[in-house]
Amino acid sequence: MPTYVYEFLDEEGEGTGECFELVEPISADALTEHEGRPVHRVPQAPNIAGKWSDMKSKSAMSNENLERLGFTKYQKNTDGGMSRVAGKEGPKNISLDD
Numbered sequence: 192m193p194t195y196v197y198e199f200l201d202e203e204g205e206g207t208g209e210c211f212e213l214v215e216p217i218s219a220d221a222l223t224e225h226e227g228r229p230v231h232r233v234p235q236a237p238n239i240a241g242k243w244s245d246m247k248s249k250s251a252m253s254n255e256n257l258e259r260l261g262f263t264k265y266q267k268n269t270d271g272g273m274s275r276v277a278g279k280e281g282p283k284n285i286s287l288d289d
Contacts (some may be wrong), residue, residue: 193215200229 194214198206210233211225213231221232250256257264263278265285272286 195221196233196235197222197230198233199225200231204229206231208234215225 192214196210196212196213201207208286213222220229224230254264256277258277261278263281265273265281266276266277268274268284270286272284274284275281
C-alpha cells in the first residue's frame with residue numbers, strides 16, 4: 192500500500208505546512224478531514240526503484256551494508272539448506288531436516 196502525504200489547511204483553505212503521512216490503499220478516497228481539521232492530499236513523486244535507483248544498487252544490498260543496518264541475510268547452500276551470510280541474529284544454518 193502506498194504512503195500518502197497530507198497537509199492541514201487553515202480557515203481560508205491554504206496549506207499550513209503541517210503535514211503527516213498515512214498508509215492507505217490506492218483505491219481509498221483522499222481524506223478531507225483529520226483530527227477534526229481540514230486536510231488535503233499533497234501530490235508526491237512516486238518512489239520507484241528503477242534501473243538507476245540507489246535502492247537497486249548492489250552496495251545497498253551488500254552483506255556488509257545489510258549487517259550494518261541490523262538485517263540478517265541467508266543464502267541457499269549446495270545441500271538445499273540456508274546459511275547466514277550477514278547479521279548476527281538467528282541460527283547459523285537452516286536445513287530441511289530440522
